[in-house]
Amino acid sequence: xxxxxxxxxxxxxxxxxxxxxxxxxxxxxxxPFFGVAENIAVLTxxxxxxxxxxxxxxxxxxEAYTLAPMVLNLVFDSGTNGQITADSVAQIxxxxxxxxxxxxxxxxxxxxxxxxTLALPNLRLPEDFWIPVESRLTLRELEVLSLVYQGxxxxxxxxxxxxxxxxxxxxxxxxxxxxxxxxxxxxxxxxSTKAIETYHWxxxxxxxxxxxxxxxxxxxxx
Numbered sequence: 001x002x003x004x005x006x007x008x009x010x011x012x013x014x015x016x017x018x019x020x021x022x023x024x025x026x027x028x029x030x031x032p033f034f035g036v037a038e039n040i041a042v043l044t045x046x047x048x049x050x051x052x053x054x055x056x057x058x059x060x061x062x063e064a065y066t067l068a069p070m071v072l073n074l075v076f077d078s079g080t081n082g083q084i085t086a087d088s089v090a091q092i093x094x095x096x097x098x099x100x101x102x103x104x105x106x107x108x109x110x111x112x113x114x115x116x117t118l119a120l121p122n123l124r125l126p127e128d129f130w131i132p133v134e135s136r137l138t139l140r141e142l143e144v145l146s147l148v149y150q151g152x153x154x155x156x157x158x159x160x161x162x163x164x165x166x167x168x169x170x171x172x173x174x175x176x177x178x179x180x181x182x183x184x185x186x187x188x189x190x191x192s193t194k195a196i197e198t199y200h201w202x203x204x205x206x207x208x209x210x211x212x213x214x215x216x217x218x219x220x221x222x
Contacts, residue, residue: 013069013136013179014045014119015189018100019196020076025105031135034142037193044069044136044179044190047116052131069179070119071095071189073196078102086117092195108132136178142190144171149187 018026018033018041026033026041033041073092077084077099089098096118104114112133116123125131137145147157154172158165176182 012047012119014047014115014133015069015071016043016045016074016115017041017071017193017196018043018074018076020078021074021100021105022076025102029105029108029111031108031133032137032139032142034139034146036146036191037197040193040196042142042190044142045115045133046136047112047120048132048134052125052129054128069186069189071195072115072118073097073199074100075196075199076100086114086121089118089121092199094189095195097195097199137175141171141175141178144168145175145182145187146191148172148182149191 017036020039021041031043031045033043036042071094073095075097078101084099084101084104086098089096091097098118100114104110109130109132113130115133116131143161144157147160152160154168155165158168161168172182179186
């Protein structure tokens with residue numbers, strides 16, 4: 001393994017959608033989340049490779065490069081405690097599907113570790129290190145992009161949010177600087193709920209994922 005101070009790893013924007021996660025657990029993470037549908041929330045996260053931390057305390061610089069955003073769909077399972085691992089991740093179209101429970105959402109360290117394991121399974125780090133995830137977009141930026149996804153012009157968005165047209169344009173520019181070009185594909189990744197709703201429907205109809213396991217889904221609402 002290379003020296004940790006010179007470790008080169010992938011730096012990605014992670015689009016994380018959560019189904020059925022209790023709001024008090026979402027709030028405990030102190031990360032902006034945006035409701036995109038009933039019981040479904042989205043977060044845009046950025047692994048902070050400049051702040052790779054030893055689980056006690058340490059900071060190391062890591063050179064990084066940018067890749068296209070990755071979509072993770074997490075289904076909250078209230079029926080288990082610490083039994084869910086990242087090994088049961090499934091691939092659905094261009095997204096990943098996995099389960100989570102309260103043990104993954106208790107604090108930012110546990111959440112970060114789980115998200116990084118799902119998103120970058122080939123990343124090799126010493127066991128006593130973890131990489132914090134941070135929010136990529138603000139709540140307002142997510143709100144603006146959600147309205148863009150719905151087909152509204154900047155003028156219509158400005159009227160809807162009661163702010164200036166120029167402010168909307170600045171928000172859109174900031175989003176593009178953080179995520180790259182705001183393409184229909186990117187907006188689909190951020191706000192489409194088709195994959196997670198299809199999965200939910202399949203579970204409710206007794207179907208199994210390619211992991212061979214059924215999930216019990218919570219009815220907790222966001």
